[in-house]
Amino acid sequence: METLTLNLSSPLIRHSPYLCSRFMSWFSSTSVARVPMQAIAFGTLPVMSRAQDFPISGTDGALVGFITGKSKVTELAHSVWGSLVQKGDTVVDATCGNGHDMLALLKMVANGSGRGCVYGMDIQRSAIENTSLLLKESVDEDEREMVKLFLVCHSKMETVIPKDTPVRLIVFNLGYLPGGDKTIITMSTTTLMALQSASHILHSGGLISMVVYVGHPGGREELQTVESFASSLPTESWVTCKFEVSNRPTGPVLVLIFKK
Amino acid sequence: METLTLNLSSPLIRHSPYLCSRFMSWFSSTSVARVPMQAIAFGTLPVMSRAQDFPISGTDGALVGFITGKSKVTELAHSVWGSLVQKGDTVVDATCGNGHDMLALLKMVANGSGRGCVYGMDIQRSAIENTSLLLKESVDEDEREMVKLFLVCHSKMETVIPKDTPVRLIVFNLGYLPGGDKTIITMSTTTLMALQSASHILHSGGLISMVVYVGHPGGREELQTVESFASSLPTESWVTCKFEVSNRPTGPVLVLIFKK
Numbered sequence: 183m184e185t186l187t188l189n190l191s192s193p194l195i196r197h198s199p200y201l202c203s204r205f206m207s208w209f210s211s212t213s214v215a216r217v218p219m220q221a222i223a224f225g226t227l228p229v230m231s232r233a234q235d236f237p238i239s240g241t242d243g244a245l246v247g248f249i250t251g252k253s254k255v256t257e258l259a260h261s262v263w264g265s266l267v268q269k270g271d272t273v274v275d276a277t278c279g280n281g282h283d284m285l286a287l288l289k290m291v292a293n294g295s296g297r298g299c300v301y302g303m304d305i306q307r308s309a310i311e312n313t314s315l316l317l318k319e320s321v322d323e324d325e326r327e328m329v330k331l332f333l334v335c336h337s338k339m340e341t342v343i344p345k346d347t348p349v350r351l352i353v354f355n356l357g358y359l360p361g362g363d364k365t366i367i368t369m370s371t372t373t374l375m376a377l378q379s380a381s382h383i384l385h386s387g388g389l390i391s392m393v394v395y396v397g398h399p400g401g402r403e404e405l406q407t408v409e410s411f412a413s414s415l416p417t418e419s420w421v422t423c424k425f426e427v428s429n430r431p432t433g434p435v436l437v438l439i440f441k442k
Numbered sequence: 443m444e445t446l447t448l449n450l451s452s453p454l455i456r457h458s459p460y461l462c463s464r465f466m467s468w469f470s471s472t473s474v475a476r477v478p479m480q481a482i483a484f485g486t487l488p489v490m491s492r493a494q495d496f497p498i499s500g501t502d503g504a505l506v507g508f509i510t511g512k513s514k515v516t517e518l519a520h521s522v523w524g525s526l527v528q529k530g531d532t533v534v535d536a537t538c539g540n541g542h543d544m545l546a547l548l549k550m551v552a553n554g555s556g557r558g559c560v561y562g563m564d565i566q567r568s569a570i571e572n573t574s575l576l577l578k579e580s581v582d583e584d585e586r587e588m589v590k591l592f593l594v595c596h597s598k599m600e601t602v603i604p605k606d607t608p609v610r611l612i613v614f615n616l617g618y619l620p621g622g623d624k625t626i627i628t629m630s631t632t633t634l635m636a637l638q639s640a641s642h643i644l645h646s647g648g649l650i651s652m653v654v655y656v657g658h659p660g661g662r663e664e665l666q667t668v669e670s671f672a673s674s675l676p677t678e679s680w681v682t683c684k685f686e687v688s689n690r691p692t693g694p695v696l697v698l699i700f701k702k
Contacts, residue, residue: 245505246525249649250700251681265506389509413688421511422689428673428682428697437688440510 269293281313529553541573
């Protein structure tokens with residue numbers, strides 16, 4: 183008998199059409215009785231192969247999901263963050279967008295004691311507003327107080343994060359605001375400045391995570407800028423990795439920059 | 443109190459100087475009493491940050507190890523194989539080398555019932571001999587009977603693997619034989635033929651895994667050949683991924699090709 187773990191109240195899931203659709207697609211293929219539902223808890227989905235005689239097991243769900251085309255690169259990124267970030271950490275969302283990364287990060291650092299902090303920034307007022315709204319809908323006031331939001335370009339992060347803050351993780355989700363004005367995109371010049379700032383701010387043992395989109399005009403150039411910066415970092419102090427789907431030339435690329 | 447899980451008899455570990463050295467380095471940094479030991483069981487090592495205040499937890503050990511520079515790309519590959527391969531599967535080691543991948547694969551498919559099969563091949567007689575020797579030292583006769591070794595180029599795999607065999611995984615470790623004649627290397631032309639054969643043989647829901655070395659003459663061209671093939675596969679039937687360390691230009695690259 184199969185067991186489903188459902189968390190109908192999870193806003194992280196309620197706001198993830200992709201996870202919902204993955205679940206619904208899987209659910210419709212099973213023979214168990216249908217029940218009304220709106221959402222499924224993050225991380226409880228089995229990763230499945232199309233070939234029914236080759237079911238996929240294993241604990242590295244997001245990695246195997248990415249390899250087999252079942253999970254998006256953002257899910258792989260979230261999984262990596264979750265393996266690194268500890269309760270009580272300070273982390274930075276350099277491109278808030280609609281707030282989904284921010285919400286995931288807040289859940290990773292919040293420990294109920296008020297320790298932990300998420301700095302968030304975006305150059306677009308609508309992004310800050312959407313993020314605030316999502317947080318208001320999703321978490322209580324105690325957790326919201328752990329978030330510091332700034333209407334500022336990611337290249338200015340050093341002006342809003344106090345010097346010597348032990349930052350564990352800095353995440354970027356580049357490109358344009360989903361559902362917003364697609365002509366407003368992150369630019370290579372400011373992204374490079376943001377990366378330089380991030381590399382200064384980041385604590386030893388911390389990670390910079392960038393999801394880089396290349397399907398829009400300017401996206402490919404931005405990836406080149408990110409790669410050029412990442413590959414120039416000395417191996418004594420940095421490990422920089424790139425994960426990409428090679429047969430989808432417009433697919434997003436995950437660049438991870440770890441400070442030893 | 444810390445708990446160590448030791449498996450002194452594991453040949454997989456005994457033959458992995460890297461894992462042993464990782465363990466010894468960690469062990470020497472702890473305050474527990476020293477005990478004589480030769481090896482540690484695969485997968486039980488904690489992944490650690492150099493920054494003592496930023497310990498790294500999480501279950502995705504090999505992935506986080508790779509990102510933080512603690513694990514080699516071959517360990518990441520083994521972890522992916524372990525997530526996909528089931529007991530009783532048929533898998534292929536297209537480049538036996540000294541037999542370490544073969545041994546790892548055999549452990550993944552062997553289930554004590556005689557089901558499961560590992561086809562192995564190499565163009566060099568010394569590689570086949572080294573692999574046979576390692577198997578003789580490491581596993582009992584029942585398990586050795588699950589292995590079929592062939593002195594043949596990887597481009598000829600279709601001649602030794604029976605048609606319609608449901609192959610779950612085909613692994614390549616390109617370049618030269620470690621400890622052997624470094625002038626004998628895998629070549630772009632035969633590697634391309636081998637990839638074409640592998641893509642025919644592979645069952646739906648199966649994976650081709652290639653560790654490509656670029657530090658030797660011809661290695662970069664071979665990677666280009668592999669990438670060109672991998673990126674040309676249609677997204678309807680294939681997912682091809684590339685994992686690389688960007689700031690080590692001579693570091694090996696992991697190419698994974700999944701058949702939907």
